[in-house]
Amino acid sequence: MKKFAVIVLLVLSIATIAFAFGGTEKGEAENDAYLRIHIRADSNESAAQAVKYKVRDRVVEFLTPLVAECESKEEAMQKIGQALPSVERAAEEILRAEGFSYGARASLKREEFPTRVYENVTLGAGVYDALILELGSGKGDNWWCVVYPPLCFTGGNGNIVYKSKIAEIVRKFFGE
Numbered sequence: 001m002k003k004f005a006v007i008v009l010l011v012l013s014i015a016t017i018a019f020a021f022g023g024t025e026k027g028e029a030e031n032d033a034y035l036r037i038h039i040r041a042d043s044n045e046s047a048a049q050a051v052k053y054k055v056r057d058r059v060v061e062f063l064t065p066l067v068a069e070c071e072s073k074e075e076a077m078q079k080i081g082q083a084l085p086s087v088e089r090a091a092e093e094i095l096r097a098e099g100f101s102y103g104a105r106a107s108l109k110r111e112e113f114p115t116r117v118y119e120n121v122t123l124g125a126g127v128y129d130a131l132i133l134e135l136g137s138g139k140g141d142n143w144w145c146v147v148y149p150p151l152c153f154t155g156g157n158g159n160i161v162y163k164s165k166i167a168e169i170v171r172k173f174f175g176e
Contacts, residue, residue: 035148042136076148102136
């Protein structure tokens, strides 16, 4: 039984590596499975960076119930596309409460992202569909994660808890 478990884990590991790095040219087919989120701060000043994280917490809290039950990336994109004005309002509520006079602009578009690791999931560099949220000029350092499949969730009291849907499926498969 131990030998079987080791073989299964080895096969899963190889499949994960092949999924993350192999496949089509530049991994574009794999990239199409994900909808990312990219929040850009107004500047690199400490206050602008701090408010970016408060906006992130509020926006992720807003998006979680919206995309939690989506069955596909397309469905998630449709729901988020319809909610773009609400995403902007949620961000601007935080900006106003923190004393910032600039606004927020939300859009869905395809953008280039670097390689990023989320727990046990590696997303290779490439072009991805993304929810882009620019705060003010959007020229400051940014924060990004994955909206679909949902890798970013909020816990109680606005704390960010990162979960991997893929890891949950593997745990369920092995009865953990």
